[in-house]
Amino acid sequence: MTPPPPVTSPLCPTCHIPIQTQFASPDLIEQIVYGGLDPASDPAWESSGAATVEEYARWCGHLCGMACLRMALGPGAPSLFALRDDALEYGAYTDHEDDTIQGLVYAPLAKYAEEAHALPATVHRHLTPPQILELLDAGRTVMASVHYEIRNPDREAPGRGGHLVLITSRTPDGNGVHFHNPSGTTPDTRAANLPLTTFERFFAGRGMSFGARR
Numbered sequence: 566m567t568p569p570p571p572v573t574s575p576l577c578p579t580c581h582i583p584i585q586t587q588f589a590s591p592d593l594i595e596q597i598v599y600g601g602l603d604p605a606s607d608p609a610w611e612s613s614g615a616a617t618v619e620e621y622a623r624w625c626g627h628l629c630g631m632a633c634l635r636m637a638l639g640p641g642a643p644s645l646f647a648l649r650d651d652a653l654e655y656g657a658y659t660d661h662e663d664d665t666i667q668g669l670v671y672a673p674l675a676k677y678a679e680e681a682h683a684l685p686a687t688v689h690r691h692l693t694p695p696q697i698l699e700l701l702d703a704g705r706t707v708m709a710s711v712h713y714e715i716r717n718p719d720r721e722a723p724g725r726g727g728h729l730v731l732i733t734s735r736t737p738d739g740n741g742v743h744f745h746n747p748s749g750t751t752p753d754t755r756a757a758n759l760p761l762t763t764f765e766r767f768f769a770g771r772g773m774s775f776g777a778r779r
């Protein structure tokens with residue numbers, strides 16, 4: 566069988582970094598996360614690099630961090646599951662015998678990004694919104710821990726953390742954050758702009774930043 570052609574990811578018009586998702590078909594995310602659609606029915610699953618559709622369906626909900634890393638690596642980055650394979654080896658995820666998946670653990674992921682991809686990575690165990698802007702101004706991108714409901718910023722935040730998005734720049738007005746959300750349900754939430762105070766309601770105060778690839 567010939568492998569599927571590589572999926573070309575659109576470059577974001579705002580920050581010029583690829584817009585990528587943790588689910589193979591962006592148009593199905595809404596149905597998967599809110600409608601109970603089994604991700605195994607995603608016809609594009611092979612483009613994720615998963616070995617089987619079962620593996621894809623079991624893991625895709627856990628791969629927000631791999632999607633962020635893939636975007637930070639830029640065009641030509643390995644597939645989502647190629648990154649997952651390596652991240653597993655580094656211990657950034659643990660696949661337990663009782664069928665649970667643990668991760669993402671920041672420190673091994675940072676080590677992996679540095680060693681395998683020459684991508685400078687720093688873990689920020691305590692990170693404030695103003696510090697995010699400082700990192701952006703220093704030319705870094707920031708993978709931030711937020712609640713997945715950040716795709717509905719007009720609603721109350723049900724919590725903070727648990728999901729990862731990649732903040733790539735300030736908003737065009739300079740006051741907020743522009744970020745790519747691996748589980749955004751619409752084009753406007755996959756590449757989103759939010760005022761810092763709105764972002765903060767969903768933000769767990771930790772993350773990882775990436776510098777320019779060496």
Ligand SMILES: [Zn+2]
Binds near residue numbers: 578733
């Ligand atoms: Zn962007």
